Amino acid sequence: MADAEILVRTSEPPRMRVKERFRELFVHREVLVNLTRKELKVKYKSSVLGILWSMLNPLMYLVVFFLVFKLFLKSQIPDFHIYLLSGLLAWTFFSTAVQGATTSVVGNSPLVTKVAFPREILPLSAIGSSMVNFFFQFIVLIAVMVAFTYALSGPAVLLLPLALAVLMIFSVAVGFATSALNVRYRDTTHLVELGLLAWFWLTPVIYPALLVLEQGATTWRLYQLNPMVTITLGFQRALYGLRRLPDGRSVLPDPGISWYGIRLGLVGLAAVVLLYATWRLFYRRSGDFAEEL
Amino acid sequence: MSELSVSVESVGKRFRLYHERPSSLKERLLRMRHSRAVDFWALRDISYEIPEGTTVGLVGANGSGKTTLLKIIGGILRPTTGRVMTRGRIAALLELGAGFHPELTGRENVYLNASILGLSRKDTDRQFDDIVAFSELEEFIDNQVKFYSSGMFMRLGFAVAVHVDPGILLIDEVLAVGDEGFQRKCIDRVREFQREGRTIVLVTHAVDRVRQICDRAIMLERGRVRASGDVGDVVREFRLAMLQQHAGLDRVDVTRDAEITGVELLDVNGGPASLVTPGASIHVQVEIRINRPVSDPVVVINIHDTGDQFIYGTTTQHHGIRLVDTEGGKQRVTFDLHSLPLVEGRYFVSVGVRPGDLSQMYDWHDQQYPFDIAPSSEEEGRLFIPTEVRVEPL
Numbered sequence: 244m245a246d247a248e249i250l251v252r253t254s255e256p257p258r259m260r261v262k263e264r265f266r267e268l269f270v271h272r273e274v275l276v277n278l279t280r281k282e283l284k285v286k287y288k289s290s291v292l293g294i295l296w297s298m299l300n301p302l303m304y305l306v307v308f309f310l311v312f313k314l315f316l317k318s319q320i321p322d323f324h325i326y327l328l329s330g331l332l333a334w335t336f337f338s339t340a341v342q343g344a345t346t347s348v349v350g351n352s353p354l355v356t357k358v359a360f361p362r363e364i365l366p367l368s369a370i371g372s373s374m375v376n377f378f379f380q381f382i383v384l385i386a387v388m389v390a391f392t393y394a395l396s397g398p399a400v401l402l403l404p405l406a407l408a409v410l411m412i413f414s415v416a417v418g419f420a421t422s423a424l425n426v427r428y429r430d431t432t433h434l435v436e437l438g439l440l441a442w443f444w445l446t447p448v449i450y451p452a453l454l455v456l457e458q459g460a461t462t463w464r465l466y467q468l469n470p471m472v473t474i475t476l477g478f479q480r481a482l483y484g485l486r487r488l489p490d491g492r493s494v495l496p497d498p499g500i501s502w503y504g505i506r507l508g509l510v511g512l513a514a515v516v517l518l519y520a521t522w523r524l525f526y527r528r529s530g531d532f533a534e535e536l
Numbered sequence: 537m538s539e540l541s542v543s544v545e546s547v548g549k550r551f552r553l554y555h556e557r558p559s560s561l562k563e564r565l566l567r568m569r570h571s572r573a574v575d576f577w578a579l580r581d582i583s584y585e586i587p588e589g590t591t592v593g594l595v596g597a598n599g600s601g602k603t604t605l606l607k608i609i610g611g612i613l614r615p616t617t618g619r620v621m622t623r624g625r626i627a628a629l630l631e632l633g634a635g636f637h638p639e640l641t642g643r644e645n646v647y648l649n650a651s652i653l654g655l656s657r658k659d660t661d662r663q664f665d666d667i668v669a670f671s672e673l674e675e676f677i678d679n680q681v682k683f684y685s686s687g688m689f690m691r692l693g694f695a696v697a698v699h700v701d702p703g704i705l706l707i708d709e710v711l712a713v714g715d716e717g718f719q720r721k722c723i724d725r726v727r728e729f730q731r732e733g734r735t736i737v738l739v740t741h742a743v744d745r746v747r748q749i750c751d752r753a754i755m756l757e758r759g760r761v762r763a764s765g766d767v768g769d770v771v772r773e774f775r776l777a778m779l780q781q782h783a784g785l786d787r788v789d790v791t792r793d794a795e796i797t798g799v800e801l802l803d804v805n806g807g808p809a810s811l812v813t814p815g816a817s818i819h820v821q822v823e824i825r826i827n828r829p830v831s832d833p834v835v836v837i838n839i840h841d842t843g844d845q846f847i848y849g850t851t852t853q854h855h856g857i858r859l860v861d862t863e864g865g866k867q868r869v870t871f872d873l874h875s876l877p878l879v880e881g882r883y884f885v886s887v888g889v890r891p892g893d894l895s896q897m898y899d900w901h902d903q904q905y906p907f908d909i910a911p912s913s914e915e916e917g918r919l920f921i922p923t924e925v926r927v928e929p930l
Contacts, residue, residue: 249621249623250622250623251621254614254615254618274651277652284640353635356612357635358630359612359626359628360652533607533612
């Protein structure tokens with residue numbers, strides 16, 4: 244066994260080396276895939292509709308919000324259903340990913356206390372299963388767009404992969420923090436739920452960002468401190484495109500595609516920094532997970 | 537000169553036991569003061585080296601730190617002091633079927649569990665039939681695990697575990713699973729691992745098992761190494777420790793209406809019976825005194841082995857003997873145990889006096905009188921059965 248890996252463990256919380264962590268995760272990629280599959284299977288195993296549930300969820304939102312905002316509150320947004328779905332797509336992924344990640348370590352305590360493997364896999368598999376749902380919901384959106392022969396707005400579609408990448412990095416960053424925190428403080432779950440509720444209304448999913456933009460420069464600037472604002476706007480710009488209200492005002496900010504690109508890039512950069520910080524927190528604490536559970 | 541598989545260098549593990557530690561953010565915010573913690577050292581200054589290819593038995597009483605040490609070697613817990621080095625892939629079988637999900641089928645769980653234990657999908661595909669055959673669950677492999685009995689669950693767990701390909705195998709008490717046949721299969725598999733030159737660390741209460749399969753042994757006592765090295769020496773030390781522990785145990789609530797004033801174990805020649813050959817007889821002599829008027833006193837003797845297994849018990853009542861019950865009366869009761877059918881090991885005699893109706897205990901000496909059965913030739917097991925072997929030409 245000359246090529247056997249040598250592991251040394253000491254009392255010090257291990258230093259986090261990003262390259263080494265990525266290699267570890269790569270070595271254990273099958274565990275990640277299997278655990279993600281488990282999440283999905285367990286979620287849909289005993290249900291008649293199975294994975295269809297993940298499509299019904301956004302459709303239900305669509306019907307309710309459409310009823311309330313379009314019919315009762317007379318929202319002026321043209322093709323409100325497409326607007327709603329494109330923002331909801333990003334938001335649903337974020338909220339299910341963060342919620343799933345938060346409970347992932349505590350929920351898998353039999354594994355954590357009995358088997359050694361990179362703990363990051365637990366929140367990552369929860370986020371992975373949200374990812375799969377994301378793609379099914381994306382199919383729903385495409386189907387709706389095709390059904391209504393809604394045209395995509397040219398080069399802005401390129402914003403989609405960028406926005407998606409930023410969304411994923413940001414979700415993982417938040418998920419690492421909340422899952423590690425939940426091991427120590429079990430009411431983190433409730434706090435996250437509450438936080439997400441507020442966060443949802445601070446993100447332009449059912450109302451247009453325009454309404455905030457018109458509140459003045461300071462409010463707008465503060466509003467944009469929420470990374471989900473930029474990410475959601477990215478999704479909406481890519482899928483919904485530039486549309487105008489009946490009075491001529493643009494639903495989405497309209498300083499050109501590069502405005503979105505730059506903002507997404509900046510938020511992405513911030514998300515990477517945040518990810519490094521929360522990953523480090525998670526990794527350093529992960530050595531004690533087995534003890535705390 | 538083989539290389540080291542595991543090297544444990546002055547490892548200690550401290551657990552903090554918190555009183556009213558805030559377990560929620562709400563509490564944390566409401567009560568800003570620090571919670572009091574009591575330190576508990578589960579392990580202290582453990583140093584041990586395991587060369588590649590050895591099988592080490594880890595014994596000790598409950599709470600001596602065996603499982604903690606295993607978890608530290610396995611990388612599940614972090615040591616508080618010292619360092620641990622391991623070479624090669626580790627599979628820790630701390631719990632069979634850890635990570636099995638009840639909603640998934642046996643097949644799905646095999647793949648999930650195998651990957652968690654470090655087996656690639658390709659290897660699992662290749663070994664899948666073997667795993668299923670080992671578990672003897674062919675018919676049920678596509679049923680959800682929640683419909684399995686606990687025995688089936690364990691069998692599948694063990695089947696997966698023994699098919700992973702570890703350099704170092706850590707086993708915690710899991711060999712005591714399933715019926716005799718399955719256990720034998722597990723032991724055979726462990727022997728196969730040994731032949732393949734893998735390193736095994738085995739935690740167990742069953743001292744016989746250590747003697748059966750281990751090359752070396754360590755005994756932990758309250759987090760420290762009490763003995764290590766030769767299996768025979770360590771097992772002897774362990775039995776001694778168990779004896780001391782028993783002696784220290786307080787007696788059952790006794791009324792002392794009647795009292796045991798002396799107990800002696802004698803061999804056939806009337807000398808003290810400390811070392812007895814298998815099949816020989818001993819006499820248990822019990823002297824009692826009646827302190828207060830009692831009705832129908834009964835003398836009881838029980839024999840236990842080192843694993844606390846109840847081997848044999850009898851009473852004067854069983855033999856239809858009535859004892860004197862007047863105040864101040866003294867008498868000697870002798871039990872002649874003819875032909876002790878026991879194999880090598882230490883045994884403990886408990887002696888008691890109680891009323892015939894079991895309502896209370898007058899006096900009780902719990903496992904205080906040990907005797908040893910001498911090692912005979914190569915007999916193994918629990919019972920000594922006098923055997924003759926004949927060979928006839930056919």
